[in-house]
């Protein structure tokens with residue numbers, strides 16, 4: 199695999215100076231020394247060690263870990279309730295090497311669940327902690343704006359806490375539904391204007407509500423209001439058995455045909471949790487189908503971006519759908535489904551590629567053969583389109599430091615020049631055996647993000663092609679699609695794992711804690727779109743309102759995944 | 763409804779009234795196959811209501827209303843390959859004011875709650891909220907299924923049928939009139955006695 203050496207960015211501490219880094223991974227003892235007295239206990243998680251710290255020393259410890267030990271990526275915040283305590287877990291990683299992980303575990307008492315907010319250290323903690331407060335009920339001191347984020351303000355109770363009763367009625371006042379714009383809301387001396395964008399608006403890619411304050415044509419202040427699509431995905435997964443009942447749900451997180459990529463996130467976490475080895479053949483099939491999904495997802499991103507920016511519903515959008523139809527056709531042959539594939543199984547895939555194999559491979563090859571021409575068409579229509587360039591070059595600028603602090607990943611991070619791709623940096627599947635490149639652009643603007651997606655389509659095609667070659671020559675007797683997995687999985691109690699894969703929109707992570715039964719005790723989804731959407735104010739404040747729409751389009755969010 | 767309009771039996775072409783009226787050299791834009799089938803001076807006799815129903819069914823503007831996974835397949839139904847426009851129903855409009863039909867593609871998850879039926883936050887079927895004419899099953903329904911649903915809707919419109927209103931009556935009550943249970947006690951200091959409130963009972967929805 200051809201790897202480009204990541205260039206060290208300014209502002210990031212050189213690897214040599216980071217505490218705890220040795221040639222073969224992390225030295226947790228050294229890190230423990232750094233934390234010193236503040237360390238209460240050490241836990242073993244499957245992916246990393248967990249350092250238990252006091253709730254009132256969170257900021258202090260995180261600052262040290264960020265500045266001295268180089269943990270510049272707060273990937274996820276998991277909150278959960280045990281019988282005797284609440285717990286927040288901060289999953290830390292490094293953009294330079296995401297295999298160096300550390301969990302900071304913060305317990306707090308049942309009668310007063312609160313701990314210090316990580317917001318001053320990592321800006322991304324803002325939303326993550328609001329979500330933890332909303333769903334589990336932990337309070338974060340020092341948090342700038344601790345409100346509900348996914349559920350409505352009127353909601354009573356915290357649905358993922360232990361004493362929540364889902365049957366309980368909810369009472370909503372009519373006043374809540376009043377239209378804030380109904381009455382003349384212009385004050386005499388104000389020169390700003392409040393505008394609701396969404397929740398139902400063609401440019402919001404689903405049901406997203408953006409509260410915007412305009413000063414003339416410029417965005418003075420902006421606040422995404424999410425949660426309209428909150429579908430209790432975590433609760434659903436906590437109610438399902440590992441073996442079969444959870445796998446259909448990931449398809450519905452990022453539903454832009456990225457199903458298999460999402461399924462892989464769950465599969466990877468659960469396989470690590472239960473110690474299942476996936477046969478090599480199945481890994482290749484997974485890699486191939488996942489990349490097909492990525493093409494479909496990026497095509498829709500390009501199509502809808504054109505719709506947002508140059509209002510093109512007739513040509514580019516249709517071309518994009520045409521491409522997707524072809525990919526979906528191939529995926530339907532493989533999985534039997536157009537959209538909700540449900541194709542991966544723990545320990546492998548549901549079935550082998552369809553017979554006659556030659557036909558399937560030929561169809562896939564045909565598609566790949568046409569792809570370069572089709573991508574060129576997109577470049578003609580979009581990237582070399584003057585109007586498109588005027589609208590996207592140098593608009594929606596997201597500097598790399600901000601992107602890191604907000605936990606941006608995927609094409610959004612790579613469009614800001616951050617060389618971070620889990621397929622290469624934290625290899626899984628068959629990616630490390632294949633020849634492909636990680637695409638980055640350092641324009642940091644809307645244009646770069648579009649370019650990254652279009653170029654990634656080409657890389658995905660390279661990957662698929664190599665997989666098809668491999669599968670074609672695979673000797674018939676060792677086409678093993680499925681490892682031997684017990685009928686009912688019951689991972690050892692209190693095993694905890696956090697694993698991520700590179701989904702279409704970025705780092706899709708899953709945290710699972712087992713309690714010895716056949717269902718997870720806690721299932722937490724780290725959605726890339728959730729973190730990426732947080733960067734919207736950075737990109738848009740002070741900019742023109744049409745540029746904000748372009749930035750939103752270039753983030754390529756899926757509300758199903760933002761709200762879960 | 764139509765008179766016969768054929769070349770005369772001896773083979774010499776007679777000019778039809780229609781051709782005569784259109785005159786020489788006029789392009790045949792107006793001579794569709796349909797018109798030809800109706801003969802030289804076509805007219806249709808029908809009831810006005812029936813005609814209007816047929817017209818309404820044949821030109822439906824859809825609300826552009828993509829709310830969840832189902833809407834991805836809905837977009838594919840509008841776009842190339844499936845091309846819903848062929849059925850006179852493919853133009854998405856951005857505002858409900860300009861639209862005749864709302865397809866509710868998901869997240870209420872739409873027919874019954876779908877995979878999220880047991881969730882704490884998902885309304886179990888659009889029919890809980892608005893009257894529905896056609897239910898298209900599937901998670902998501904294939905484009906073919908959606909087209910079938912649209913065709914069925916056109917049929918209903920052409921027959922002058924409309925949705926029976928089976929919406930659950932969520933009546934607004936004054937807060938003071940609610941039974942004083944634990945929840946009401948808790949909210950008492952935030953909501954005035956005479957505020958209108960709605961009480962959604964998750965347990966009672968189907």
Ligand code: SF4
Pocket residue numbers: 450830831832833867868869871872876877900901902903
């Ligand atoms: S019915 Fe299925 S596909 Fe449609 S919105 Fe609900 S979960 Fe998504």
